[in-house]
Amino acid sequence: MRGLSAEGLSVQLASRPVLRDVDLTLPEGAVTAIIGPNGCGKSTLLRSLARIVRPSAGRVLLDGEDLWRVEAQARARRIGFLPQMPQTPEGIRVRALVTRGRTPHQGRFGLLSRLDHAAVDQALSMVGLDALSERRVDRLSGGQRQRAWIALTLAQETGILLLDEPTTFLDPPHQVEILRLVRRLQAEIGRTVVMVLHDINLASLFADRVVGMRDGRVVFSTGPGAPLTARQIDDLFGMTVVPVEHQGARRPVFLPKV
Amino acid sequence: MSRFVAAHAIVGAVLLGLILQRLAGGSPPADLAAALAGDPLERVILLHFRLPRLVLAMAVGAALGMAGSALQVMLRNPLASPDIIGFGAGAAAGAAGAILILGEIGAAVPGALTGGALTAALVMALAWRDGVSPLSLVLIGLALGLMLTTLTDILLSLSPAILASETARFLTGSFASADWRFAGWMSLATAVGGAVLLRFAFRIDRLAMGDDLAVTLGLAPDSIRLSVAATAALLVAASVAVAGPIPFIAFLAGPIARFAADEPGTVLPLAALVGGTLGVAADSLAGVPVGGTRLPAGVFTAMIGGPAMLILLLRLEVDRK
Numbered sequence: 001m002r003g004l005s006a007e008g009l010s011v012q013l014a015s016r017p018v019l020r021d022v023d024l025t026l027p028e029g030a031v032t033a034i035i036g037p038n039g040c041g042k043s044t045l046l047r048s049l050a051r052i053v054r055p056s057a058g059r060v061l062l063d064g065e066d067l068w069r070v071e072a073q074a075r076a077r078r079i080g081f082l083p084q085m086p087q088t089p090e091g092i093r094v095r096a097l098v099t100r101g102r103t104p105h106q107g108r109f110g111l112l113s114r115l116d117h118a119a120v121d122q123a124l125s126m127v128g129l130d131a132l133s134e135r136r137v138d139r140l141s142g143g144q145r146q147r148a149w150i151a152l153t154l155a156q157e158t159g160i161l162l163l164d165e166p167t168t169f170l171d172p173p174h175q176v177e178i179l180r181l182v183r184r185l186q187a188e189i190g191r192t193v194v195m196v197l198h199d200i201n202l203a204s205l206f207a208d209r210v211v212g213m214r215d216g217r218v219v220f221s222t223g224p225g226a227p228l229t230a231r232q233i234d235d236l237f238g239m240t241v242v243p244v245e246h247q248g249a250r251r252p253v254f255l256p257k258v
Numbered sequence: 259m260s261r262f263v264a265a266h267a268i269v270g271a272v273l274l275g276l277i278l279q280r281l282a283g284g285s286p287p288a289d290l291a292a293a294l295a296g297d298p299l300e301r302v303i304l305l306h307f308r309l310p311r312l313v314l315a316m317a318v319g320a321a322l323g324m325a326g327s328a329l330q331v332m333l334r335n336p337l338a339s340p341d342i343i344g345f346g347a348g349a350a351a352g353a354a355g356a357i358l359i360l361g362e363i364g365a366a367v368p369g370a371l372t373g374g375a376l377t378a379a380l381v382m383a384l385a386w387r388d389g390v391s392p393l394s395l396v397l398i399g400l401a402l403g404l405m406l407t408t409l410t411d412i413l414l415s416l417s418p419a420i421l422a423s424e425t426a427r428f429l430t431g432s433f434a435s436a437d438w439r440f441a442g443w444m445s446l447a448t449a450v451g452g453a454v455l456l457r458f459a460f461r462i463d464r465l466a467m468g469d470d471l472a473v474t475l476g477l478a479p480d481s482i483r484l485s486v487a488a489t490a491a492l493l494v495a496a497s498v499a500v501a502g503p504i505p506f507i508a509f510l511a512g513p514i515a516r517f518a519a520d521e522p523g524t525v526l527p528l529a530a531l532v533g534g535t536l537g538v539a540a541d542s543l544a545g546v547p548v549g550g551t552r553l554p555a556g557v558f559t560a561m562i563g564g565p566a567m568l569i570l571l572l573r574l575e576v577d578r579k
Contacts, residue, residue, distance in 0.1 A: 052470050076476030083470035087334060089463070089522040096522070103464055103475040110460040156475070 003028045003192060004049055004067075004079065004160055008058035011044055011216075018044045020216040021058065026160075031186045031193045033207035035200055037237055041216040042196045043084065043164055049194065050081035050162050076104035080158035084165050086149055088137050094148050095133040098123055101155030123154035127181060143174030150181065161185065163195035167202065175199070179206040200237075201253040204228045205246060212236045227252055265518035266528055273316075273535040280312050280542055311436035315541040315555070316534040317444040318433070318497040319507055321451060323533020324526050325490035326508030327515060328455045331524045332462045332486055333392040336570060339509040340494040343399025346508070347406040348377020349498035354413040354425055363424050367499040374495025377406065378488060389480045395487070431504035431556025433541045440500040447496040448530075454489045456526055462486060463523040504556045506563020507536045513570055536562075 004026045011019040018041045026032055026049075034042045047053040048060055051067050060067040062078060070078075080101075088097070101123065102116045124130045127147040132140070137148055146166060153161055163182070167175035179202055185191045186208075197203045203210050210228050211221045212235075220232050230243045233254055241254040259267070281304065282290045293300035326339035340346055352373015356365035381402055385395040410429065414422055455462075461482050465472050469479045494508065511533035515525045518532070540555035540562075 047470070050470075050474060052473055072476040072478065076474065079474070081470065081474040083468060083474075085468075086471050087466065087468040089331075089334075089466040091516065091520065092522040100464055100467065100475070103477070106460075153474075 002063055004194075005061050006045070006049065006058065007061060009045075009048060009055050009060060010057040011041075011048055011053055012056045013044065013053070017056075018216055019048065019055075022216075022218050024211065024218055024221075026192060026194055027209060028159075028192050029186065029190045030208040031182060031195070031206065032209045032211060033195055033197045033203035034211045034213060035197055035203050035236070036213035036219075040213045042213050044216075045213065046081075046162050046164050046194065046196050047083075050079060051075060052081070052083075073104050076156070076158075078158050079160045079162065080153035080156045081162040082149055082153050082164060082166060084168065088145070090138065092137050093133070094129055094135050094137055094140070094151075095120065095124065097137050097148055098129075098133075098151045098155050101152035104156065119155050119157055123151040126154055126184070127151045141174075143170055143177060146170060146174070146178060147181070150178070154185070159190075160192045161194070163193065165196050165198060168198060175202065182206065200228075200233060200241075204251050204253055205249050228254075230254060262519045262521060265515070265520075266531065269515075269518065269528065269531045269535055273531060273538065276535060276538045276542055277312060280315075280538060280545075281308050306438075310438045310441040311433050311541065312538065313441040314436040314444055314500060315433045315537040317441065317448045318501045318504060319511075319533040319535065319537025320530035321444070321448040321493040321497045321533070322504065322508040323511030323515070323529040323531075323536070324448075324452050324455050325493040326510075326533075327512030327524050327526060327529035328458070328462055328486055329490050329508075330512045331466050331522075332483060333396055334466055334468075335392065335396050336509075336513060336574065337400075338392070338396045339512070340490050341503065341505055341508045342403065343396055344381055344401075344403030344406060345374060345378055345399070345491045345494045346498060346503045346505075347403040347410070348380075349374035349495040350429055350503045351406040351410045351413070352376070352495075353498060353502070354410045354417075354429065357421065357425050357428070358413050358417050361421065363421075363428060366428055366502075370499035371492075371495050374491055374498060377402065378491030378495075382484060382487060390483050392483075395483070427554060428502045430554045431502040431559070432544065432554035433501050433537075434544070434554065436500075444496060444500045447493065451489050451493040451496075452526070452530060455486065455493075455524075458482060458486050458489075459524045459526050466522070502554075502556060504537065504540070505560045506567070507533050507540075507559055510559075510563055510566055511536060 006022050006024045009019055009022040036042045044053055048055060062070055099120050105116060124133055127150055129147055129151060137145060166178050182193055183206055186193055209221060209223055212219045212232055214236055219236060222228050230241050233241050240257045242257060243252040243254055246253050289300050293304040329338045329340055330336055349370040353366040353370040356369025357363055381399045382390060385398045414425055417425055461477050464475055464477055465479055465482060472479050511529045515528040515532045519525050519528055540558040543558040544552055544555040
């Protein structure tokens with residue numbers, strides 16, 4: 001079976017159970033958003049799918065094979081992951097940062113082929129940073145910096161892209177800009193994208209599928225023809241909301257009761 | 259010419275100038291032309307005194323520069339240089355202990371190597387919690403380094419007076435005891451350790467983006483950290499063995515090289531050049547008589563290093579804002 005899935009996945013962090021028996025199959029070529037209250041395990045789920053966190057029970061499967069048995073370089077060519085707070089090396093330029101996404105395609109000494117340069121160029125233009133490629137990353141605005149990091153994961157050319165809260169710390173226009181970019185990745189190059197989001201409405205508007213988590217378990221997952229409901233949100237956050245149809249997207253958004 | 263190439267050229271030119279100054283200048287000035295023409299006395303001065311001392315200063319400087327730069331980038335912390343995270347202090351304590359036990363200054367070599375290796379192993383063992391986190395490595399190294407410096411002081415006060423003064427001189431760091439044996443072994447250590455670090459440089463640079471991203475890119479952070487820290491520790495221990503703890507070169511070479519080349523990575527060859535230049539420059543100053551005596555090279559690197567560290571940290575503060 002192609003793609004990424006979790007099978008009876010449990011994770012303990014500092015001997016506290018964080019994920020409990022999660023089963024999840026990620027549809028290929030679609031955008032999945034994971035939502036849930038703070039501490040529900042959504043980041044841990046994403047980090048397990050990225051092979052950062054080791055399962056205490058169950059498995060993560062990549063193309064049907066246990067992810068922890070896949071050779072590191074082969075895995076790094078299939079799964080890209082952008083952590084919540086990546087560290088910007090002091091003084092690095094945008095292009096140099098993005099080029100580091102080519103690591104799993106390069107040899108040990110880091111010689112770059114024409115293919116590598118082309119992938120970097122394409123990633124830069126995809127996120128609209130071509131003109132800023134020689135700027136220092138630490139001098140960019142928050143939105144530009146996030147785009148630079150996304151470009152790094154794009155340059156990695158993985159079919160699967162995992163983004164941990166890619167819109168946190170950004171102001172609303174930049175949040176939307178990042179999510180539109182994610183949609184384009186899916187539409188134009190057929191990437192499978194899984195992202196953890198804080199904002200219920202942005203998840204509803206921009207994801208093909210919304211997965212709800214609470215207390216380390218997957219509580220629901222929406223799909224084509226089965227959009228997010230007010231009841232699911234109440235269930236997840238214990239908050240009563242009013243659904244409103246978003247005319248342009250033909251999807252529901254949710255407003256709190258006043 | 260790119261800034262990267264220009265930086266190498268400029269540092270290389272400075273080093274070359276210092277080399278000529280060291281070989282021909284000094285007191286008494288050596289006559290290079292006469293030595294090359296075959297004057298026996300000048301030849302002896304050049305081949306048996308000036309040259310090995312110069313080679314030793316360059317090899318030690320380069321070793322410290324590379325070790326420091328690699329650790330700073332890998333541990334994402336300008337304070338993570340081996341002279342600050344205890345590797346140098348461990349080698350120094352080992353040397354002081356061996357000198358006291360065996361009663362002669364020559365014991366510094368095995369003492370420094372043993373002390374350096376043990377300290378590095380201890381730092382990594384104490385920092386290990388299901389993997390080595392960069393910050394705990396730095397903090398544990400810092401604490402252990404302070405304890406080891408105290409141990410060195412205790413050992414020093416236990417030593418008989420004459421041995422204690424010799425040990426104290428060793429502990430400020432100096433290239434004065436250079437001979438071809440020291441210069442040869444140190445060059446070999448620098449070449450081998452440098453080659454190992456160079457092989458890791460690509461991966462070290464990527465660890466600077468955080469472990470999560472490094473794993474995502476297919477790297478194994480903990481095993482890289484162990485190999486690089488061990489190599490850096492051995493380079494530092496070797497330089498302490500032959501020249502005593504020369505302070506601040508390991509701390510300064512990386513930031514200077516990164517600034518000069520405008521590159522965020524380890525820039526190992528340039529860090530080696532800068533380290534070598536600092537070593538030779540300090541030794542050059544050590545050749546100048548001050549108040550009827552000559553100060554050891556380590557005094558000069560400390561004199562430059564302290565204020566430079568302050569400037570670097572203040573600049574970091576400004577960047578944060």
